[in-house]
Amino acid sequence: MKKISLALLLCFAFITASADEGMWLPNLIGSRIKDMRQKGFRLSAEDIYSINQASMKDAVVLFGSGCTGEYISEEGLLLTNHHCGYGSIQKLSSVEHDYLTYGFWAMSRGEELPVPGLTVRRLVRMEDVTARIEAGEDSEKIIAEVEGGYFASVQPMYYGNQYFLFVYEVFRDVRLVGTPPSSIGKFGGDTDNWIWPRHTGDFSIFRVYADKDNKPADYSKDNKPYRPARHFAISTKGVKEGDFTMIYGFPGNTQEYVISDAVEYVAEVSDPMKIALRTERLDIISAAQEQSPAIRIQYAAKHASIANAWKKWQGEVLGIKRLGTVDKKRAYENEFAEWAADKEEYAHLLDSMKAAYNEVREWYYMGELYAETGKTIELGGIANVMYAAKHRRHENIADNFRKLYVNYNADIDRALAKAVLKGFERYCPAEKFPVALREEINKYGGTIDAYVDYVFDNSNATSFEKAEAATKEQLEADPARRLFEIFTFDKKMYRNLSNAPEIERWYRPYLHALREWDQQRAFYPDANLTLRVAYGSIAGYQYADGEYHNPVSTLDGIIEKDNPAIYDYNIPQVLRDIYARKDYGRWGENINGRYTVPVAFIATNHTSGGNSGSPVINGKGELIGINFDRTWLSTMSDIEFDPTICRNISVDIRYVMFVIDRVGGASYLFDEMKLK
Ligand code: ARG
Numbered sequence: 309m310k311k312i313s314l315a316l317l318l319c320f321a322f323i324t325a326s327a328d329e330g331m332w333l334p335n336l337i338g339s340r341i342k343d344m345r346q347k348g349f350r351l352s353a354e355d356i357y358s359i360n361q362a363s364m365k366d367a368v369v370l371f372g373s374g375c376t377g378e379y380i381s382e383e384g385l386l387l388t389n390h391h392c393g394y395g396s397i398q399k400l401s402s403v404e405h406d407y408l409t410y411g412f413w414a415m416s417r418g419e420e421l422p423v424p425g426l427t428v429r430r431l432v433r434m435e436d437v438t439a440r441i442e443a444g445e446d447s448e449k450i451i452a453e454v455e456g457g458y459f460a461s462v463q464p465m466y467y468g469n470q471y472f473l474f475v476y477e478v479f480r481d482v483r484l485v486g487t488p489p490s491s492i493g494k495f496g497g498d499t500d501n502w503i504w505p506r507h508t509g510d511f512s513i514f515r516v517y518a519d520k521d522n523k524p525a526d527y528s529k530d531n532k533p534y535r536p537a538r539h540f541a542i543s544t545k546g547v548k549e550g551d552f553t554m555i556y557g558f559p560g561n562t563q564e565y566v567i568s569d570a571v572e573y574v575a576e577v578s579d580p581m582k583i584a585l586r587t588e589r590l591d592i593i594s595a596a597q598e599q600s601p602a603i604r605i606q607y608a609a610k611h612a613s614i615a616n617a618w619k620k621w622q623g624e625v626l627g628i629k630r631l632g633t634v635d636k637k638r639a640y641e642n643e644f645a646e647w648a649a650d651k652e653e654y655a656h657l658l659d660s661m662k663a664a665y666n667e668v669r670e671w672y673y674m675g676e677l678y679a680e681t682g683k684t685i686e687l688g689g690i691a692n693v694m695y696a697a698k699h700r701r702h703e704n705i706a707d708n709f710r711k712l713y714v715n716y717n718a719d720i721d722r723a724l725a726k727a728v729l730k731g732f733e734r735y736c737p738a739e740k741f742p743v744a745l746r747e748e749i750n751k752y753g754g755t756i757d758a759y760v761d762y763v764f765d766n767s768n769a770t771s772f773e774k775a776e777a778a779t780k781e782q783l784e785a786d787p788a789r790r791l792f793e794i795f796t797f798d799k800k801m802y803r804n805l806s807n808a809p810e811i812e813r814w815y816r817p818y819l820h821a822l823r824e825w826d827q828q829r830a831f832y833p834d835a836n837l838t839l840r841v842a843y844g845s846i847a848g849y850q851y852a853d854g855e856y857h858n859p860v861s862t863l864d865g866i867i868e869k870d871n872p873a874i875y876d877y878n879i880p881q882v883l884r885d886i887y888a889r890k891d892y893g894r895w896g897e898n899i900n901g902r903y904t905v906p907v908a909f910i911a912t913n914h915t916s917g918g919n920s921g922s923p924v925i926n927g928k929g930e931l932i933g934i935n936f937d938r939t940w941l942s943t944m945s946d947i948e949f950d951p952t953i954c955r956n957i958s959v960d961i962r963y964v965m966f967v968i969d970r971v972g973g974a975s976y977l978f979d980e981m982k983l984k
């Protein structure tokens with residue numbers, strides 16, 4: 309009796325949890341459309357995804373290698389986040405043209421700046437190929453059949469219970485059209501990252517170009533703006549709590565179905581180790597940045613990327629503990645085991661999975677430890693690249709390798725190397741400490757500090773000039789390259805521990821069994837950087853006892869945070885002037901009795917890394933915002949989504965328009981948009 313009620317309770321827990329949880333495959337969205345329409349969506353499944361006619365999917369792209377973007381005009385104008393465009397903006401910047409600091413606005417098509425190497429990918433179609441894979445067909449063969457010069461890949465869902473073919477059109481001529489200064493696009497910096505309330509104008513604008521037939525082409529001045537089959541109209545009507553929201557984009561990695569062992573590994577072993585190691589690196593970098601404004605700029609992107617996951621993991625550990633995810637999963641597994649006990653094909657599953665975790669955990673842990681320590685020593689990687697360059701060409705190292713040194717500082721790298729090698733020693737089981745590393749340390753100084761000094765004093769890779777002057781043999785024997793090789797791990801690192809093949813093979817029957825057993829649960833495949841739909845509504849949440857967080861932030865909050873003495877909160881003067889004059893044009897609005905400009909909002913959509921830049925769409929299919937983050941209490945949602953507190957953060961499209969218009973003076977861009 310007691311067991312039955314526990315099972316019911318658990319089922320109930322998962323039913324409620326499925327409220328706004330889920331990242332759905334667009335070609336199967338039909339199964340959700342009734343629920344979506346009940347929540348305020350007014351369009352059809354065919355409007356979201358269709359292979360017969362233009363649909364919303366044609367307006368969404370994978371931007372670069374890990375963000376989302378969306379078309380907002382029939383002439384290829386594309387929106388994404390500022391932090392997604394950051395690398396491109398940095399690449400195009402120089403001391404004379406510092407677009408990160410001052411922003412950039414093309415005032416005509418001719419002024420748009422090509423970004424070499426940047427691509428965007430449009431999903432042409434997706435197709436269930438499970439039957440073919442199960443009949444033994446090779447995925448390479450299925451891919452090879454795809455015609456039309458498209459890029460294709462076959463991706464497993466539910467750990468290989470289903471397979472889909474994805475066919476993409478990859479555009480290679482992408483140009484920067486506009487970006488606000490970082491003081492708007494990155495406002496709040498790492499301080500506000502993963503935090504609500506938020507006031508970041510996290511957007512940048514690009515344009516995709518194609519050949520005369522509207523097909524992808526390398527950059528050419530003869531290319532024409534790409535004409536997408538579909539683009540988003542922009543809603544200027546505004547949003548309020550309770551409004552329907554849909555996110556269409558490319559989430560990268562979730563693990564909602566992993567067993568308790570995997571969650572325990574994340575919360576007790578992996579995250580704490582990575583957090584501690586990154587804390588030391590960030591302390592060293594921050595101290596150097598405080599000493600010199602040049603270093604602050606030089607290390608800004610590195611600091612941001614180290615800090616981003618570092619901060620997320622901290623929230624994730626707290627979230628997993630707060631939700632009691634490990635215990636909940638354990639109880640769920642016990643219920644499952646009882647059901648499975650008399651089914652021959654499932655009875656052994658959990659034991660096999662646990663055994664596989666025990667087997668794989670050790671080398672996976674070492675892989676993670678390598679990645680957070682020895683692998684982060686930049687000099688090793690640089691020495692290796694320089695050696696390879698010389699080896700291939702038998703002569704001089706091409707000038708473009710100079711760029712490896714643009715944001716490189718050997719003194720900081722040396723200090724970091726000492727810290728991470730000591731960290732490595734601390735976290736590495738004694739019997740796993742690489743013999744080769746111990747030998748190098750003993751031979752060259754005896755201590756880690758002395759050894760690192762030896763490496764940096766004797767390496768030929770600490771500057772481009774030195775590397776260029778060195779012989780191939782010298783670079784091959786370079787002490788930094790030897791160090792790099794010691795940290796070259798022979799096991800492939802997988803998306804996460806559960807994706808190691810030794811474990812993943814058990815997840816396939818496990819997911820199959822779960823779907824048979826737990827029929828109340830709404831299953832969706834884990835994120836894997838394929839196109840997904842998430843939907844929910846604009847909603848505040850109970851942040852703490854007695855502390856409710858409203859779902860909308862405004863320009864007034866920016867002004868409250870504004871502080872010229874704090875880098876992250878020092879807004880451009882033009883924004884202060886606009887505020888002083890209340891010169892908001894058509895973007896001003898009364899919110900809670902104040903004439904202001906809306907800036908950001910939160911909603912209940914289930915999102916993950918990769919959803920940055922995703923369109924936030926209202927019930928009519930119009931653009932109301934650009935997704936860019938989650939709140940602090942949501943950071944565990946890659947493992948367990950809690951609908952009462954999980955919120956994604958988006959920049960309000962009206963703030964984007966306001967900045968283009970009032971700050972950028974580029975309102976000419978509105979001519980090609982559909983403002984509603
Ligand atoms: N947290 C967001 C994401 O995961 C934004 C990161 C960029 N912003 C930053 N301050 N580092 O990517």
Ligand code: GLU
Pocket residue numbers: 374375915916917918919920936937938
């Ligand atoms: N900021 C993340 C990204 O760059 C998206 C937000 C998230 O992880 O929720 O993809």
